[in-house]
Amino acid sequence: MIEKLKSHYGFTKTPFGRALAPQMLHRHGTHAEAVARIGWCISERGLGVVTGEVGAGKTVAVRAALANLDTSRHTMIYLGNPAVGGRGLYGCIVTALGGLPRFHKATLIPQTMDLLAAEEHERGRITIIVLDEAHLLDAGQLEELRLLTNSEMDSHSPFACLLVGQPTLRRRIKLGTFAALDQRITLRYAMNGMTDKETASYIAHHLKLAGRSDTLFSDDATALIHQVSRGLPRAVNNLAVQALVAAYAAKKAIIDESSTRAAIAEVTTE
Known part of the structure; x- marks a missing residue:
């Protein structure tokens, strides 16, 4: 056919x-603005929340923003399956950075933070963590993200993190339970049609x-x-x-x- x-x-x-190179994508308004804002969030090593309905082009915008970056200075980690749990998030990051995840969570968390810091200080690369389908993250995983961003006593972050998901993600984070995480968000952008x-x-x-x-x-x-x-x-x-x-x-x-x-x-x- x-x-x-x-x-x-x-x-x-x-x-x-679907398989278009970033330079071949259509540059309509909400896409172009999302790409620009995501790029700024990464440069600030911030925590960004990009939301939109199914099919709004969220992942496409993230892909386009990442394509604009110097690959020799950035390390991309894409996590598309929230079902891995809190420990799984840390394990995926450690594995992506070339480490062997430690078994006990008490040692896995500092291992993750050490590897992220080493990526910046020893290799001169900024890590970008993209969590797709982030509206499916459970309360424990959102708390783990808050702890992960709580590095170096808020004075400096060795990585940028993007949470990409449906509009329910934005509403969940606004709940009082996640106030500490909400206060850390650098970028909030809702993609429209x-x-x-x-x-x-x-x-x-x-x-x-x-x-x-x-x-x-x-x-x-x-x-x-x-x-x-x-x-x-x-x-x-x-x-x-x-x-x-x-x-x-x-x-x-x-x-x-x-x-x-x-x-x-x-x-x-x-």
């Missing part, structure tokens, strides 16, 4: 794919990457995709691909409103 779609529309590659003009530009951008710089989606089709997706990039991708399939099945050269409605019915039907 993919090859048939490419042939029908004259694409040189599959459009609306694109505007209608940005959605149109986003669709055109991805089609151009696939080899079509002319108008392929009608204005009505684009407006409908924006309305249903609420401007969330992942939802736009899914609807646009399904609209391409629907128009292909109907032997249409242009994706019109009726093809888009057929795509929406396909995507939203249980």
Whole structure:
């Protein structure tokens, strides 16, 4: 099917794919601001909280921000599975920094802090810890993060930490239970959906990457995709691909409103 779609529309590659190099990403407003703020948080070696609905482009923005950094001066640690528990967080960091995690937590915590400090003082590198799906972190893990950021008596931090998750993360941290962690947050940014003009530009951008710089989606089709997706990039991708399939099945050269409605019915039907 993919090859048939490419042939029908004259694409040189599959459009609306996920595997894009950072320099090929669409620079709409909320994405560009998130990238800039994340970069600033890293430079300050702070604790950042980036939230947004599913498909808002949080991880994409983090990836773009990290791509702007000098890899010889930064060490990236990505933790995408909160289910590892509190001890697991420390163990993953120690392993990523080349250590063998100690068995007892009482010695694992200082081991983690020592390795983070050594990465900076001995290797001249700043560690960046990214915790994805951070809304799934339990209370114990959030407390462990507070302890981890409580290094060198608040005078200096050898690393930056980014918590990336759904809006519930922001609300949880605001609870009085996590007041100490909340006070340490350097960056708070909530990613919203694109505007209608940005959605149109986003669709055109991805089609151009696939080899079509002319108008392929009608204005009505684009407006409908924006309305249903609420401007969330992942939802736009899914609807646009399904609209391409629907128009292909109907032997249409242009994706019109009726093809888009057929795509929406396909995507939203249980």
